[in-house]
Amino acid sequence: MNFLLGLWRQRNYRMATIVGALAALWLLSGVLLKDGKQALLEAEVAKSASAIPTERMKISGRYIEAQPYTTRVVVNSRSEANRSVQLRAELDGAVAGLPVDEGQYVAKGDVICEIAAEDRPEKLTRARASLKKAELDFAGAQKLKGRGLQSGTQMAQQEVALANARADLKRAQLDVQNLKIRAPFDGVVNSRAVELGDFVRRGEECATILDLNPMLIVGEVSETRVGSLQLGAPASAQMQNGQIINGQLRYVSQQAHAVTRAYRVEVAVANDDGALRSGISARMALPTGEVMAHRINSSLLTLNDAGLLAVKILDEDxxxxxxxxxxxSDESDGVWITGLSPRTLLVTVGQEYVSVGEQVEVELEETGGDLPAPFTAVEPEREPVSVKQAAQASGESL
Structure with a gap:
């Protein structure tokens, strides 16, 4: 303490201490005044910012109406001939004629293959003569029996002879008739298994004929959807080349496939001009019911927090x-959705720039039953209110 008193008695130290204290007070007063002025300015800015009205986001919307939509089950399928028959020889012999070519259309009863007659016509003539003789013998035996000159055993032998003669004639007639293998129905000769001069045996294939009208579109439906199908209901299919064909569901199997556990279905399609071919891949759509749904553009779909499909709509406010x-359903001209009110105001342009619960200004588009592709959305300009703008509005300058 004596040391400090000694320094204070010296004039130079005393003056330096006084000057330092005054400088410290001057600096401290500047900081305090600046902080107070800054706080006052920021309060004025906040008051001005709250006085400026916030502009609503401008978006486009459209009222959409629910429409009846036929629900369908779509399955992979293929075209298939209505009937496919392998014509087989019923006699042994050489192929003597092939009147039609592969790919040629034929009518029912047209000759497809012809087998050499050999001695079969002569056998037919002999069978007819034998039958005539057997009939005369039987008639004579009956007369003798009437006179009591014919025993019952002899009459039975005559009856057997007559029956054998009739059977031989029938067999000879069938042999001559089977020399020509005929088409069992109208169709096209898809392939031939023999050529002229080939020797065929009974049961060997001569040709394959297809019935292509109607054409069948066949596929398999899962066990969870087969119960909703109705026989006779209209159905459609899109062929691999993009062609759309319509027909009727004519068959649903009553037993599932042993491996796939799915049920075979057949749709009959008219093919009068023969343009459809068997074996072409297709996508078949079978009706399963009807619901009220909306059609919108797929770009309007989004996901909610749960990862489910959703759309942005507007309420009354x-x-x-x-x-x-x-x-x-997902189609080329839009998607069909359910879960909305029958009449809904849908956000069509600007949905990417508004958040849930935000109040917006909507410009209504033309009302229609469904929604075309939206225009390219341009992000609306909405400048945020800055501190500088608020200060200028209040007449203050930073």
Whole structure:
């Protein structure tokens, strides 16, 4: 303490201490005044910012109406001939004639293959003569029996002889008739298994004929959907080349496939001009019922927090609502969805820039039953309110 008193008695130290204290007070007063002024300015800025009205986001919307939509089950399928028959020889012999070529259309009864007659016509003539003789013998035996000159055993032998003669004639007639193998129905000769001069045996294939009208579109439906199918209901299929064909569901199997556990279905399609071929891949659509649904553009779909499909719509106060929907069908001209009210105001342009619960200003598009592809959305300009703008509005300058 004596040391400090000694320094204070010296004039130079005393003056330096006073000057330092005054400088410290001057600096401290500047900091305090600046902090107070800054706080006052920021309060004025916040008050001005709250006085500026926030502009609503401008978006486009459209009222969409629910429409009846036929639900369908779509399965992979293929075209198949209505009937496919392998014509087989019923006699042994050489092929003597092939009147039609492969790929040629034939009518019922047309000759497809012809086997050499050999001695079969002569056998037919002999069978006819034998039958005539057997009939005369039987008539004579009956007269003798009437006079009591014919025993019962002899009459039985005559009856057997007559029956044998009739059977031989029938066999000879069938042999001559089977020399020509004929088409059992109208169709096309798809392939021939023999050539002129080949020797065929009974049961060997001569040709394959296809019935292509109607053409069948066949596929398999899972066990969970087969119960909703109705015989006779209209159906359609898209061929591999893009062609759309329509027909009727004519057959649903009553037993599942042993491996796939699916049920075979057949759709009959008219093929009068023969343009459809067997074995072409297709996608078959079978009706299963009807629901009320909306059709929108697929780009309007989004996901909610649960990862489910949803769309953005507007409520009565023009606030954005994220509504979950169910996808019914995905087609080239849009998607069909359920889960919305019969009449719904859908956000069509600007849905990427608004959040759920936000109140917006909507410009209505032309109302229609479904929705075309939306225009390219341009992000609306909405400048945020800055501190500088608020200060200028209040007449203050930083």
């Amino acid at each position: 023009q606030r954005v609502v994220l509504r979950s929907v169910q996808l019914v």
